Amino acid sequence: MNPTALIAEDEPLLAQALQAELARQWPQLEVAAVAANGPAALAQALALRPSLCFLDIRMPGQSGLEVAQALAEEWPDEAGPLPLLVFVTAYDQYALQAFDAAAADYLLKPVEPQRLARCCERLRHLLAATARPQVAEQALEQLRALLAGTAAPSRAPLRFIQASVGNSVRLVPVEEVLYFEAADKYVRVVTADREYLIRTALRELLPQLDAEVFWQVHRGAVVRASAIDGVHRDDAGKLRLSFRGGHPGTLNVSRLYAPRFKSM
Template sequence: MNATALIAEDEPLLAQALRAELARAWPQLRVLATVGDGAAAVEQALALRPEVLFLDIRMPALSGLDAAATLADEWPAEQPLPALVFVTAHDEFAVQAFEAQALDYVLKPVQPERLQRTVARVQAALRARAAPDWAGLRALLSGAASAAPRLRHLMASAGNSVQRIAIDEVLVFEAADKYVRVLTQGREFLIRTPLKELLPQLDPEGFWQIHRGTVVRVDAIDRVTRDEAGKWRLTVRSLDEAFAVSRLYADRFRAM
C-alpha cells in the first residue's frame, strides 16, 4: 500500500540504514524527510503531515517520547494522528516504547525480518485507520510509574518573598518560560522546579496533566468544553482563565 513517512534519527548512518531497509520492506512507502532531532521532527511532521513516524527515542534536546507528545498536542484535530514507531538501540527503551502504546518498535541495528513485521503492523493499522492509544505514553511522560515520595508542600516565590504552600491548596501548575506558575484560590506563585520533576511527586488521582505544560487539581475542575475546531478548554473553580486540553489527554473527558 502507498503511504508517507518521516524518520527522526540523530545518527546519520543509522538513519540511512533504516531508510534503505524500509525501501526494501515497503517499496511503496515514500519517506518525506529524515531529520536529526526531536524539535525538527515536530516541525517537519506538522508541515508535511506524514502517515507514519519513525522516532528515535534518544535524541538531542527533545526525545522521541517528548516529540510524540508535542505532536499529539499540536496535530490538527480534523486529521488522524500518524502511526507511531519508536526506534532505539536499547532493550529497556523498546519495552518503554511498547508500554507507550506505540504501534511498534524497532531495535538498532535494524534487522530486516523484524522490520518486515513492523511494516505489516503499520499497514494493518493504516487500513483500519485505528487511533493510537496514548495512555501508556501519558504514563511515561508523567512519571506515573515512579516511586518518588508525594509532595506535601512547596516553597514558592510571591514578589520579593518566599511562601510555604500546601499541595492541597494548589489548583493549577502551569509551565511558563523558566518557571512554573502555581495557582491557588486568589493567589499566584512561581517556582523553578520543572513540571517534569514535579509530576512524579504529585498524586495521579488528585492531579491530572491536561497539556504538556499544564496540570490541574481533579476535584477543582469545573467544566470542559469543545469548540467548533475540535479544541478542548478546561475551567477551574475560583479561576477566571481557561486552560487548553491537548488531544493526548482529551479522552479523559470524553467518557464523562
C-alpha cells in the same frame, strides 16, 4: 498516493541505514524528511503530515515520546488521522517489555532487517485499514499508556512547593494549587489568590504529584481535579476547564487527555 514517512534520528549513520533498509523492503514508501533532533522532527511532521513517523526515543531538544505527545496535541483536525508512530530505541529487552505491553511498535537499535520487515507488514496493514480513525484512537491510547509509564510516582507525593518571592522562599501547600502550567523555562503555580513561578520543569514535577489528585490535561498543564468546576465544549468540539471559586482562568484540554472527560 504512496505512503510517506519521517525519520527522526540524531545519529546520521543509523538514520541512513534505516532509510536504506526501508527503501529495500518497502519501495513504495517515500521518506519525506530526516530530522536530527526533536524540535525539527515536530516541525517537519506538522508541515509535511507524513503517514508514518519513526521516532528515536532519545534525541536532543525533545525525546521521541515528547515529540509524539506534541504531535497528538498540535495535529490539525483537517489533516486527518495522526501518523502511525514507531519508536526506535536502544533500551535493553527489559525496558522494551513496557513498550510491547502497551502495544506500541518499536525497533531496537541497530535495526534488524527481519524485525523491520515485520514492522513494515504491520504498518501496511494499519494504513490499509478501513477503520483508520479507530487505529488513530488506539495509537493515542498506547501513547497515553507510555507517557504514564515514564512518570512513575515518587514514594511520597509532594506536599509543598518552594517558590521564590523576592528575597524569600514561600512554602505553598500543594492542596492550595489549582494548576501548574509550563511557561518558557518556568512553571506557573496558580492558586486561588495568586501565582508563583518556579524553575522546576513540568516533566520533573509531574512524577512528584499524586496522580489521583492532579490530572494532566495538556503536555503543558496539570490540574488539581477537585478544583475543576466545569468542562465546556466549544463549537469545534475542543474542551476547556473552568475552576471553582470564580477563578477567572481557564485551561485547554488536549485531544490526548480528552477521553478523561468523554462522559461530559
